[in-house]
Amino acid sequence: MRVEYINPFVEAAFNVLREVLNVEIKRGELYLKSVSQPVLGVTSIVGLAGDVEGRVLFDMAESTALAIASQMNGEKLASFDDLAKATITELANMITAQAITKLHDLGFQFDLTPPAIFTGDNMQVTDTEIEALIVPIEMKFGKIEINVAIREKN
Template identity: 30%
Template sequence: MQVKAEFVNPFLVSASQVLQTETGTEVTQGQVRLEESPLESDEVTVLIGVVGRAQGLVLYGMTEQTACNLVSAMTGETIAEFDAMCESAVAELGNVITGLASGELEAAGYPCKIAPPSVVVGKGTSISTLSIKRLVIPLETSLGSITVHVALRETY
């Protein structure tokens, strides 16, 4: 099943807006590409399920260092190691981005709800999005790289 290209912009805009607001960093978008399932997890991967007129998964991948850098910028405290608090904060960051994007999707005629985030810690786990191809959006910040995977399909 093909993922709709119009599902990308809400996530790109939301990620840029939330990252800039929460961490004070500028966000630069790399080349968007289409990939088949499965994806190989990064050191930290936040997964958020989406149900409704758009359904599937949105995933945010990054290194543990990037996660620590993001949380340090968000809290104003130096976070030296990826711990439970850092994991929770990164999950919430993904939740806020996806929540904002779901509002944009609804405005575009794709009402949907999001599930609470899950976090996969450890590089190399195979995560299948089954028959849904992923639009992959690389984002660069001064705090590190984040890869957004949008594996959504339209339902009727």
């Protein structure tokens, strides 16, 4: 993945999460991955188009997703219902949008698709011919793995 894309995503994730959740956030070591990988339970996906093609996945356990949704709504949500789903989707949208804005300032043209959310056990995600950058983020609610796969249109 082009190096200029890395920082905007890391920074945007960090800023947005710290702002909306108001908790301490730690970033793990970044790494690359190319094979199928398990999905933790709740995954929000935002597609990218424009100068590039690709997508961003936000992957977390259901308990983490529920805790985050509760914190963002300011009330304790009992189950992972529509409101919780909408909240996580919005979070994904906010982070991706901020990253895209930063990239736009650097002169890269990106468009994003409306986010979608997947829930369930034992899911895997596979990208063929495109490698993903993994940004692990840890906080007291659990872990979010941001999985960014972007490639240039040749």
